[in-house]
Structure formats: structure tokens, C-alpha cells
Amino acid sequence: MPGADGTRLVWTGAALIAAADTDPPPLDHTRYAPSTLWRLGCGCDDCLAWHNADSRERRRVLADAAFPEQRRQQVLELVAAGDVASIEQAAERAQVTPGMVFGLARRDDAFRAALDEAAMALVHQQRLLRPALWLPVRLPRDTVPTRAPPGQDDPAAAPPRGAVSRPVSPARGSIRQGLRLA
Ligand SMILES: [Zn+2]
Structure with missing residues (x-):
């Protein structure tokens, strides 16, 4: 750069090497x-x-x-309707990857809640379709509760010995459960 008297200051090789060895001046973090x-x-x-x-x-x-909103809805609807055997399959049908679905569920509370809700329906559907997973007493389909009545999850509220058994409700945390059953 030109100095006040018109002389031109240049970096010499020695100055460059010396500068490279010194730490740069600290950056002003307030500015x-x-x-x-x-x-x-x-x-x-x-x-x-x-x-x-x-x-x-x-x-x-x-x-x-x-993974736009339209495909999110598509995944939720496929899972909730029981049209698919797993969340992975729902992802495939909606042309997204399972990683996108589970990644969104990890960071988006509303989507996670919706997916969990939908997965409960999926687990429930699979129990209806798989007799091995179904407890002995079957209720007509339209009377099967989709949710456990209050207190049913409470072991203290278990029916006395000899009482008529009822289908168990899908457990909470059913995203994972849906995967295990799938
Ligand atoms: Zn810094």
C-alpha cells in the first residue's frame, strides 16, 4: 500500500514467514x-x-x-388407516425414507405425537389381524376400544381372577412397538 510519502510498502518473504508464525490478532467479539x-x-x-x-x-x-407437509400427512394417514405393515412401508409409499420420518419425529413434537397416535392404530390393527397376538376373548370389532379406559393400565385395577379378560390396549411408545410387530 502507498505510504504518506508515496513509497510503496510490500510484504517481504521474511515478513510473510514471520507473520505466519505469530497468532493473528484476537478478533473483537463485541463488534x-x-x-x-x-x-x-x-x-x-x-x-x-x-x-x-x-x-x-x-x-x-x-x-x-x-419431506413436505403433504407427504407427512400421507405417511400419517397410511399408518393410521393400517394400509401398511410398518412405518417404513408408509415412508416408502409416500416416497420418503424412514430416516426422514423418524428424523422429523425426533425434532418435531407435534409430528411425533401424531405419528405415535397413528402407530397405535397400526398396532391395534395388526392385533386384530394376527390372532396369535390377540387375547382369548374377542369383542365385536365396533366395540373394541381404541384407547384403554381410565385405570386399565394400572396394575392395581387388574380384574380379579376368573374375570372375563379383555384385549390389552396398545402400549405407549408405540412407534417402537409398531416396528417390533412389523
Ligand atoms: Zn469466536
Whole structure:
């Protein structure tokens, strides 16, 4: 760069080598955004945390674009209707990967709840279709409760010996259960 007197200052090889050996001056974290600091090469805990969060957000945006609302609904409806044997199969029918479905369920509480609800219907359906999984007393289909009545999950509320047994309700956490049964 030209100096005040017009002389031109240049880096010499020796100066470049010396500069490469010294740490760069600390970046002023009160003046620059983490995005800028990260691009300038700062890898401090704060800037690294920003970078990781930023990367996650970018991946999330990409994943959401690949698994749009319409296909989410399609997966939920296929599972809830019992048209498929597993969540994996529902994903395949909706032309997404199981990883996309389970990844969304991990980060999106509403979708996880909806998928869990749908999977309960799937497990229930499979029990109806698989006599081996079905307890001895069968109720007419339209009277089969889709939910356990209050207290049925409570061991203390178990019927006395000799009482008529009833179908057990699908357990909670039925996403996994649906997989195991599938
Ligand atoms: Zn930093």
C-alpha cells in the first residue's frame, strides 16, 4: 500500500514467514457477528456453537423441503388407516425414507405425537389381524376400544381372577412397538 510519502510498502518473504508464525490478532467479539467471526477463522466455543447451530438449521431446512407437509400427512394417514405393515412401508409409499420420518419425529413434537397416535392404530390393527397376538376373548370389532379406559393400565385395577379378560390396549411408545410387530 502507498505510504504518506508515496513509497510503496510490500510484504517481504521474511515478513510473510514471520507473520505466519505469530497468532493473528484476537478478533473483537463485541463488534462482529458470530457468522463473520467464524468466516474470519475464529473457532472459539461461542463461534463454534453458532456454527453448529447454523449447520443444524440448514440441514433442517433441507430435510423439511424434502419431506413436505403433504407427504407427512400421507405417511400419517397410511399408518393410521393400517394400509401398511410398518412405518417404513408408509415412508416408502409416500416416497420418503424412514430416516426422514423418524428424523422429523425426533425434532418435531407435534409430528411425533401424531405419528405415535397413528402407530397405535397400526398396532391395534395388526392385533386384530394376527390372532396369535390377540387375547382369548374377542369383542365385536365396533366395540373394541381404541384407547384403554381410565385405570386399565394400572396394575392395581387388574380384574380379579376368573374375570372375563379383555384385549390389552396398545402400549405407549408405540412407534417402537409398531416396528417390533412389523
Ligand atoms: Zn469466536
